[in-house]
Amino acid sequence: MVDDLIDLENKSWNLNLINSSFLPLEAEIIGGIPLTDRLPEDKQIWGATSNGLFTIRSAYQIAMDLNGKEPAGSTSNGSGMRLFWRKLWNINVPHKIRHFAWRVAKDIFPTKANIVHRHVLLDDTCEECGLMSESMVHFFWECPKSHHTWMLSKLFQTSGPLHFRNFMDFLWYLLMEVNWSEEDLALVDAIVWAMWTNRNEMRHGGLRKSGDQLLFWCKQYLDDYWAVLEASVKMQQ
Structure with a gap:
């Protein structure tokens, strides 16, 4: 679990555990993620909606956005x-x-x-x-x-x-x-x-x-x- 990698007392990543559990690049990426001082419980959220709940409409919008961002030089x-x-x-x-x-x-x-x-x-x-x-x-x-x-x-x-x-x-x-x-x-x-x-x-x-x-x-x-x-x-x- 993600919370196993967090030092709850100091509200920071447990870098010793992270460095021993992941590849150097992965450990560097994890350690670079800022932590909030509130340390809320882990939960699954859908980042494309304001309330964190999945909707078909939001998934469709993401698909349309990705299609619009395709580099001009790419082919069909x-x-x-x-x-x-x-x-x-x-x-x-x-x-x-x-x-x-x-x-x-x-x-x-x-x-x-x-x-x-x-x-x-x-x-x-x-x-x-x-x-x-x-x-x-x-x-x-x-x-x-x-x-x-x-x-x-x-x-x-x-x-x-x-x-x-x-x-x-x-x-x-x-x-x-x-x-x-x-x-x-x-x-x-x-x-x-x-x-x-x-x-x-x-x-x-x-x-x-x-x-x-x-x-x-x-x-x-x-x-x-x-x-x-x-x-x-x-x-x-």
Whole structure:
């Protein structure tokens, strides 16, 4: 049960139990979910209605919304989406980052906007800027901190500003609309992962990394990973 993972006395996650029970990435995600001080009893709710009860009408509305959000480049038979997912999973980064990118693309990460939608929190304001709702596309692209990091990376050298409806559109643009190198795509994945990791570190008392620090760490991490892969290939020859 979820309440087994919560330290009721301190009203916080039992991080020792979580770290010993889940994979590192899963433990990091769980630990990053804010807990309410009220600690209400667990119950099943339907996030698409204000009272938490399932209705056919709300399910139909969700289906219509999802259909409307489908990237413009996808085709009716799904071949575009299959190509998109194949490209996403083929980016040359550690598996935990590929899995992270898949979860981000599916918008199933515990951003404050998603948690408020599930009626767990009341306030979805981004803690970085204090101005907007902490949605996926805001946290990873629109927020001043993330925007500054992307500008420092010099990855997005375009003639004008780029705007995305959601983070799926952001990934679609990178994988299906522009011709980037494997190294640049890997760096994007690593930066997104590092942004989220630092967010959770800060929630547990860690230090806030600057854009320069995040970029330096990502590049060093990828260089080390690729060096290990190259050494492994040479040993097998």
